[in-house]
Amino acid sequence: MDNLILSNEKNNVLTITLNRFDKKNALNKAMYSELCRLFNYAEQTSAIHCVLIQGNEQCFSAGNDLADFLQHDGKEEFVAFKFVKQLAAFKKPIVVAVAGPAVGIGTTLLLHSDYIIASDNSKFKLPFSQLGLCPEAGSSAILPLKLGHNKAFELMVLGDLFFAQQALEYQIINKCCKPEELLPMATQVAESIAKLPQDSVLTARRLLKQTNQAAVEQALVNEAKEFTRLLETDDCKKIMQQFFG
Template sequence: MASVEQQRQAGVLTLSMQRPEKKNALDQAMYQQLADALKEAATDPDVKVVLLQGQDDCFTAGNDLQDFLTGGELNQQHPTVRFLYQLAEFPKPIVAAVAGLAIGIGTTALLHCELVYATADTRFQLPFTRLGLCPEAASSLLLPQLIGYHRACEYLLLAEPFDGETAERMGLVNRLVPKAELLAFANEKARQLAALPAQAVQTSKRLLKANQQEALHYTLREELNEFQQLLQSDECKQAVQQFFRRG
């Protein structure tokens, strides 16, 4: 059964995606669990940091397409939309431990994290155009800011995959960690962050992100509007059919 497991220890809320038989592909139930967990953690004084992870051999293969395509309109109550907004507005630091696959939301979610640790052989990919879709999670804003316009086009338009070493060079990943050490390393960094004065850390995060908040919310809305339109297009339907035939 697809689920997101929660563990609280030393001020760190660990959210572990647990659907290994589907490479942690996110269905609506998992998005709902992630959104609810972030909403609660945002105001819980005992939670200082969130650690987002899968297993040491897989972060997430992205959306469960079959589930996503039958999930209804992308309105504010849709679990995926709720998660995107909770992630973008979360006031506390988020640490991510990334290995194996980080596809679609598995990459774009990292643009909202403060610290990201990954393995060298992690496969990152933003396959939206290949599916007849457009970027999401404000990645059309945040990725060019991080790596420059032309390099962002390489990944958002051509949808070319890249590995952990490339992700580290572009600044998407803070540090590469051996697979056997990844989860423990990320947990230790999250604990170090949680041990610092919470108000100072959260104020610092807010100041770091202050100049992009208006543009971030605008981009989230525009991407979702365009994404919804493209979902209904013949191009998207044909691309998804090809995806399932290949799978």
């Protein structure tokens, strides 16, 4: 793994730190595999009551590593798809600390999280159509429920950049803060959740998610099918080739 993903357990919180800052925390196959392992560990470990995902005060994630798309042979499922299915089915609370770029999966994973804090240097973008691709991580089901069709279409198809204050208005995040406040604040929130009666927290979370769970699961299936198909289109291949010069 070369320490591209760091993890630490303290006060019943598993903190997962994205640590590929030279690539703006773009997630590659190895990182997704480690995320799957850590989420499986957290699910099965009774002492872990909450998961915190973070980068640092300047960078969260630039999204998927596009090089993985070029190398995919089409014969096996993307590890990224395995991760988002695991994320959608995860039963424990997830807190996320966002700073700097939150692109693609860097934004859509927030839709499965429970408490998100973003520093005021955050920049959100869903560039699916600009890459010749389609929404992923169940976002085609979740985002229209939050924003309505028109605004969800604007963000996912036009791919307009938006910032922390707008993300707060869109109810994608819970709170804005200064960069230097981000990680301590996120840790405090995660530890506060972890101190609560676990059965009560898990029950509340399950009830809150139950109405939309079937729709999200179906969206994951539909998105994976279309995403894989679009990767093979001439438009997408041309865009990828231009991206890599």
